[in-house]
Every structure is written in structure tokens, then in C-alpha cells.
Amino acid sequence: MPIDFDTPITIKGHHSQKHDEMQKYLGIREEDAIPMWVADMDFAAADCILDALRAEIDNGFLGYFGDVGPVSEAVCNWISQRHGWDAEPDWISYCHGVVAGFATALEAFSDPGDAIIVFSPVYHSFFGKARAKGREILESSLIERDGRFEMDLDALASSLTGREKILVFCSPHNPGGRLWAADEIRAVAQFCETHDLILISDEIHMDLTHPGARHIPTITAATNALPRLVVLTAASKTFNMAGGETGMVIIPDPKLRETYRKAHAALGGTPNRFGMIMIKSAMTDGGPWLDAARAYIAANFSLWHDRIGALPGIRVMNMQATYLSWVDFTDTGLSEEEISHRIGVDARIAASPGKAFGTGGALHKRFNLALPRARLVEAIERLETAFGDLQ
Ligand SMILES: Cc1ncc(COP(=O)(O)O)c(C=O)c1O
CATH class of the missing domain: 3.90.1150.10 (Aspartate Aminotransferase, domain 1)
Structure with a gap:
């Protein structure tokens, strides 16, 4: 049907x-x-998500969620099949929504007074969370050319103050609906390497491509970004289950991951049970x-x-x-x-x-x-x- x-x-x-x-x-x-x-x-x-939630409720146990392995396996299979990215289950940490993961990454990888680079116009919570945590924002204006946004990394380079610690890359781009090309992603990664920045790649919209269009994960375009890469993503936007408030923070580098997890442990605890149940069923059968x-x-x-x-x-x-x-x-x-x-x-x-x-x-x-x-x-x-x- x-x-x-x-x-x-x-x-x-x-x-x-x-x-x-x-x-x-x-x-x-x-x-x-x-x-x-x-x-x-x-x-x-x-339906697969609604059925999974019903089954969870029918079982009656609503205690703390543990054993994230099977959820991470489902996520890795999904990312591999849909995006050609072979992540390892252990790279994934779960957070109470991507914005919370973003805020935790700010804590982990920068200090008050540091600057965070964003390409604007861009998703508004980046500004709100960074400012709430006492970080400055350095806006790099996107240029509209032939009806789509492009980055101007030369202009960005000349506006750096030396206080920048993190660059936030929104891919696909909200609000422009842009899918970035591999060479553009590589240029961003190279920029982060040159200027020693952590690269936060928010890929929450990765699955919502229009038919025939393809999202390129930052990591597959720019393997050199690996030691500085923090990927934020979720099933929430894709499957319309944002009320489950569960996001993923995928960090391939073990040291970076450890730093993130320490910051997370200081702020939050185990993941939302319903969010996890929904991710597993969505990324398996959705x-x-x-x-x-x-x-x-x-x-x-x-x-x-x-x-x-x-x-x-x-x-x-x-x-x-x-x-x-x-x-x-x-x-x-x-x-x-x-x-x-x-x-x-x-x-x-x-x-x-x-x-x-x-x-x-x-x-x-x-x-x-x-x-x-x-x-x-x-x-x-x-x-x-x-x-x-x-x-
Ligand atoms: C780029 C981007 N990141 C994060 C979010 C919100 O994520 P969450 O609801 O998981 O905090 C949105 C929501 O629109 C978004 O567009």
C-alpha cells in the first residue's frame, strides 16, 4: 500500500x-x-517506528537504557548503505538531541572567549548555544551565486582573529538546502587543518536529499579531516521523530572522542529510551x-x-x-x-x-x-x- x-x-x-x-x-x-x-x-x-514504540510499552520496562551496541550497529549499516561511509559502532555517542551534542562539543573543544566560525545564514541554534556558553561567533558570509550558496574561504581566512577554535559546517545546508560538492568539503577540511580548528560537521539533514541527489559525508570527501572531525547527526529529522530528542555524535579519532565523552559525562547520562528504540527501528526498516x-x-x-x-x-x-x-x-x-x-x-x-x-x-x-x-x-x-x- x-x-x-x-x-x-x-x-x-x-x-x-x-x-x-x-x-x-x-x-x-x-x-x-x-x-x-x-x-x-x-x-x-x-509504521515500523510506531510498532517498535508500542512493543516497548507493551513490555512494560521503562528503566534506564543500556547496551547501545545493537542501535549503533543499525546506525552503521544505515550510514554504510545510504552514504557509503563505514563508521565503527564505537565511534558513536548518543546525546539528548543534536543541539545538546553541539553544546557539549563546544564545552569539550573550546573555552569561554574562544571564537566559533559559522557560514551564515545558517541554523539559528548555533548562534544561540555558542553565545549562551560565552563563545564569540565569527560569521563567514555565504555568497549566492547562480541561485545557490557558496563559501568564501579566502575572505574567511583574512577575517580570522586567532581566537577561533571550532568551525561549524552545516551539510546539507540549512536554510539553503545545498548539498556540498566533494571539493568544497575538502577545502573546508583543509582550512581546518591549516588553522588548527576542530571541524564540527552537522549532517542532521543527510538523509533528506531529493530523489537523485546525493549527500557526501564530510569524512568520505576529506579523510584528512579525521583527527579533528566531530560529526553531528540523527534519525530525528529524517524520520520525523524529533520529540524523541536523541542525536548522535560520531567521532572517529579516539582522543577526540574521549574528550567529548568526558564533557558529556559531566553534563548528561544515559540516552532517552524511546529515542533509541526509534532510531533502531527507523534505521533498520524505515x-x-x-x-x-x-x-x-x-x-x-x-x-x-x-x-x-x-x-x-x-x-x-x-x-x-x-x-x-x-x-x-x-x-x-x-x-x-x-x-x-x-x-x-x-x-x-x-x-x-x-x-x-x-x-x-x-x-x-x-x-x-x-x-x-x-x-x-x-x-x-x-x-x-x-x-x-x-x-
Ligand atoms: C542543522 C540542524 N542541526 C540541528 C537541528 C536540531 O537538532 P535536534 O532537534 O536534534 O537538537 C536542526 C533542526 O532543524 C538543524 O537544522
Whole structure:
């Protein structure tokens, strides 16, 4: 039976940040508002995951989780089959979500006052967590060329202060939906080697490529990065189970891994039982669900790109991965407030404000396209009306 992404499931009222906190965070209170901000999907999780959770509950034991080996085996098989990367189970540590793993890596590999490099615009939590831990941020602006982002490592090199300890690489890129090429990844790794930086490669969106597109893991492109590489990833984004708050920190180098694990031990404990159960079942049996979801999302993007991209002054960035669409309203000539008003009030759509993604985010919004097609069409029609007067 084909997997049904068209029929809406009941989400509102079920402790959904995306559906139930639009008013709290964005001031949007209308009952018929369409949430397109927080990065989870409006789809039911795969049956294999739901069955695994039911079996766990039916068994009745909800104590501390141990014996992570079988979960790590499933993860390694998945990464090997999907991405051609042969990781070893022992390289994997589990954390309470990728952001928590990121924060722990900051503790492990830098000190307050050190600087962290990010390529902006980029996922907003990198800024929040680094600043909360007293680290400075050095932003390296991505350049938009031929409708996609590129890094400028020469400009970055000339802006270094000597306080930089870590470079954060988001691959695939959120919000640009960019898959980086092997030579670009190699250049980043080389940059880290030259400037003696820890390379944190956030690959949480690795599985959410559009059909036909391929994610290249940092480690397969740049084996020389191995002694300084910290990979953050998860099954949570891929399989829409982010509420399980379980991420993975994969560190091939034993000394680096030991340093990370010490920092982790000082902060947290054993992994979330439900998160681990979900990872194991998703990465063992979730392939068909994922491939159907990827195709559905790509078709959503194509519709969105054709119609929203046709509105005068509005540019939809082309994407090869993720379900998060980066939209540039600069050429509409409208102010930030006018754009937000038309989207949030006139169209009643909750989108992520571009400014949260750092330099380059002004006059942009990020829209989550992982929703049933009919809802997406409704959102498109509302935006066409809200911006219908543009020439
Ligand atoms: C690049 C990136 N890293 C991390 C996260 C969040 O990870 P988690 O929910 O596991 O903390 C997101 C969520 O959108 C993301 O886009």
C-alpha cells in the first residue's frame, strides 16, 4: 500500500511546538493559521517506528537504557548503505538531541572567549548555544551565486582573529538546502587543518536529499579531516521523530572522542529510551517510508518553487535537500515589517524569520514544506493573494 502523506493527522493540541506555539513565538493566533516554521513534518511517523514504540510499552520496562551496541550497529549499516561511509559502532555517542551534542562539543573543544566560525545564514541554534556558553561567533558570509550558496574561504581566512577554535559546517545546508560538492568539503577540511580548528560537521539533514541527489559525508570527501572531525547527526529529522530528542555524535579519532565523552559525562547520562528504540527501528526498516517522503517533499518543492518563485520580486532558492525552503523577498521592495505582516497576518502563515539565521537573513523567510499537499496549495494561494499586488 502506498504511504499516505495526503491525509492530515491531528497535531494541534498534541503538544506540538509548531502548531501550538505560533502565538507564543510569532504572535499568530488565528485558528486557521498554517505553521511552516519549526522543522518537523506534518506527517505520521513510519509504521515500523510506531510498532517498535508500542512493543516497548507493551513490555512494560521503562528503566534506564543500556547496551547501545545493537542501535549503533543499525546506525552503521544505515550510514554504510545510504552514504557509503563505514563508521565503527564505537565511534558513536548518543546525546539528548543534536543541539545538546553541539553544546557539549563546544564545552569539550573550546573555552569561554574562544571564537566559533559559522557560514551564515545558517541554523539559528548555533548562534544561540555558542553565545549562551560565552563563545564569540565569527560569521563567514555565504555568497549566492547562480541561485545557490557558496563559501568564501579566502575572505574567511583574512577575517580570522586567532581566537577561533571550532568551525561549524552545516551539510546539507540549512536554510539553503545545498548539498556540498566533494571539493568544497575538502577545502573546508583543509582550512581546518591549516588553522588548527576542530571541524564540527552537522549532517542532521543527510538523509533528506531529493530523489537523485546525493549527500557526501564530510569524512568520505576529506579523510584528512579525521583527527579533528566531530560529526553531528540523527534519525530525528529524517524520520520525523524529533520529540524523541536523541542525536548522535560520531567521532572517529579516539582522543577526540574521549574528550567529548568526558564533557558529556559531566553534563548528561544515559540516552532517552524511546529515542533509541526509534532510531533502531527507523534505521533498520524505515527506508521505504523515507524514500516515499523524499519524493513527496520534492514534489511539494517543485510546486512551491513554480508558483511562489513566479511572484514578482520573490526568489525561492533552489534546493537539493531538506524540506526547508529559503525565500528572498528583497526585490519586492517591501520592508521587513511589511513582509512579515503580509505573511503572518494577511496570509496567516507562520514562517521562520530570516534574521534568526544571521548575516544575510534580513528580508528572507524560511518555509517548511513537509505538509500535506492540499495544505501546501492553500498556503501558496494565500501568499499569492497577499503579494498579488506586486508588479
Ligand atoms: C542543522 C540542524 N542541526 C540541528 C537541528 C536540531 O537538532 P535536534 O532537534 O536534534 O537538537 C536542526 C533542526 O532543524 C538543524 O537544522
